[in-house]
Structure formats: C-alpha cells, structure tokens
Amino acid sequence: MTTLTKGDGANDLSGITILGMGLSWDTTGGSSGGLLGYAKRRRGVDLDAFGILLDQDGQPVRYVGLDVTDAMDDGSVTSTGDNQTGKGDGDDEFIRMELNRIPAHISAVLITIAAFKKGTSFEKAAKVSCKVYDGTGGTMDVVADIWPSLLGTGNAIAVAKAVRAGTSWTLEVVNTRGNVEQGSIQALLRFAMNH
Secondary structure (H helix, E strand, C coil): CEEECHHHCEEECCCCCEEEEEEEEEECCCCCCHHHHHHHHHHCCCCEEEEEEEECCCCEEEEEECCECECCCCCCEEECCCCCCCCCCCCCEEEEEEHHHCCCCEEEEEEEEECCCCCCCHHHEEEEEEEEEECCCCCCEEEEEECCCCCCCCCEEEEEEEEEECCEEEEEEEEEEECCCCCCHHHHHHHHHCC
16 A cells, blocks of 8 residues: 655546545553553544635635535535544544535645544544545545654644646645644634645
C-alpha cells in the first residue's frame, strides 16, 4: 500500500469516481498505567472527522461531520457521523465523496481531524491515521495511507484536500496542524480557509 506525503504534490484521481477517507484512532492511557490507564482506554477519546466543502474562492460553504451526515442533501459528500470513543477495529469515522456528483461550484473538499469537543486532545489519542479508498468498482478498496503529523501544537489537523482539476480531481496531502476554538464550527471553517 502506498503512503502519501505532502512532498508528493497532487495525486491524479482520474478514473476514480468514488473516493473514501477513513479516519481512525485508538485511546492511550497516556503516562497512566494500572487501573487509571485502563479506565482512560475504556472510556475512549473523541476525535472528529470533517469534510469541508470549499467554493471557487476557497470559502467554506458546507461540511459533513458530527451530526451532519450529508453535506448537499444529495449523497454526493457524506459522513458516517460521530464516533465518540475510537474503540474497535477499522475506521472510526468515514467520509465518502462521489466526485462526479459534487456540484460544479465546489472546487475542493478539505478533510480535517479535530479534537473538537471541549476536554478532548490529540495527546489522549494514539495511532491516528487516515486511509484513502477507491470505491469506483462497487467496493471500498484501500489504495493509500496518510499519516497525520502528531508534531506541533493545535487541536486540528488539515489532513488532505480533494481538488477539482477540470473534469477530474486530484488529492493533495496538506498535513498541517492548527488551533480552533473547541466546539465552534465557525472557528473550524475559518481554519479550513487557510488550507
């Protein structure tokens, strides 16, 4: 499986009509061992995945994530919703894009992971990862990995951006961290404008 990095530039998505981004994480007990570490792992940690739709001017116009599961109310960009623990195998949250159905005025979809709710942080999560899927053939097949940077500060990571390129799309790894006011969708959307 290929690992995509920021240095790869734009990855051509020609031939891919359904793109999936699966985000996953596990809970860490941090430096706490024993019973306290076990209790933290059992409770879980809540990260959130967002797909933020940008118009031709780079302005955010819609998003999926949390309780918003269909950005355009047409199934073109959807989310599985909010996993609040990171428990279990496989992807914890999943964003699906039918690229040929996304309205023409949308120029890009930015995939972001955030410790969005108050009291959450990346320091409480382990094995944060993003898998890229090709669903064109009817099944979601993993085609690449993106490893979000855990260095730096901030409670949001702009992971990758699907960008319209004429009649097709490209996928660019962004992999930058920043701060957003926890619980504020407006702050998250402002963060998206800078990526």
